[in-house]
Amino acid sequence: MPDIDLATPPPGQASDDPPPRPSLSAWIYLGLCAVAILQVFWRPDGWQVVAVVLGVSYLALEFTRTSGVQRLVGYGLAFGGLALGLRAGQGGAVLLDGMASALKFQLVFFAVAWMQIPAKTSPTLMAARQFVLDQPAGRRFLILSYAAHFLGAFLNLAALTLLSDMVARPKDRQLKDRLAVALMVGFTSASCWSPFYISVTVVLAALPGLKWVDIAVPGLIMGMLVVAVTALIDRVFVRGSRPRGAPG
Known part of the structure; x- marks a missing residue:
């Protein structure tokens, strides 16, 4: 693909610097994930x-690292729900059950972050990535x-990341804009069914x-149809309208 320079390293490529040491909040978050797993098999009194x-503790340590909008929405919803629970005389139950439900x-966020490690080092995933990079212009968007x-x-x-x-x-x-659309349509359409997307997790939690x-x-x-229809639209109305010889 002459229009894509494979020899030039991509922007933001990871350096060879050693990874940073885990912070206290990272260890606390790991503890939360451990509690989330253990409570499936063992629920002693007071685990909540x-x-x-x-x-x-985690929210307090990460308070300064979040934006004002994130703090406003997150803490507003949390304290709003707690206030309604207190008004109904069930503040403690709301706090404990809410944390247990969360x-x-x-775990979903932990899994998402954890899976980025094999994505950057797995030979199989690197081969899959190279297969996509090697596609000719006619099949590039769809693949x-x-x-x-x-x-x-x-x-x-x-x-x-991959x-x-x-x-x-x-x-x-x-071409860059079209490939960005292909990447985002393919990625977001997986939220129709993948259990690793927060949208599916929310639906399953809301409907026991x-x-x-x-x-x-x-x-x-549904997700595959979304991708197919988007690729067809790109083929007919976007790529088809480009002058001959243009990359893509």
Whole structure:
């Protein structure tokens, strides 16, 4: 693909510097994840109190690292829910049950961050990435979209890390925009069915009677159709309108 320079390292490529040492808040977050896993098998008396203490400690340590909007929304919702619980005379129950319900989301975020490590080092994933990079212009949009879809379904944000080179390197501005659309459509459409997306986790948590297998197949079909229709639109209305000889 002459329009994509594979010899030039992508912007923001990781350096050889050693990784930073884990902070106290990182260890506390790891403790939260451990509690989230252990409570599935063992729920001794007071385990929710441990989760609340760890959660409050983590939020306090990370307070200055979040933006004003994040603090306003996050803490506003938390204190608003607690205030309603106190008004109903169930403040303690709301605090404990709310933290217990939030543990599954902590695990999702932990898994998303953890999976970025094999995405950067796995020879198999590197080979998959190279396969996508080597696609000719006619199949590039579709292959990148489906690669982002299925890799994103299992690796979540790590898939963006893996495939972002293809979007960063093109010299042609319109080609770069088209590849960015392909990457984001493929990635976001996986939220229709992948259990590693927070949207699916929220739906399953809000509807206890609903199982993931109930939405997996319809969601997969919907996601693949979204990618196919987007690729068709790009082929007919975007790439098809470009002058002959233009990259893409």
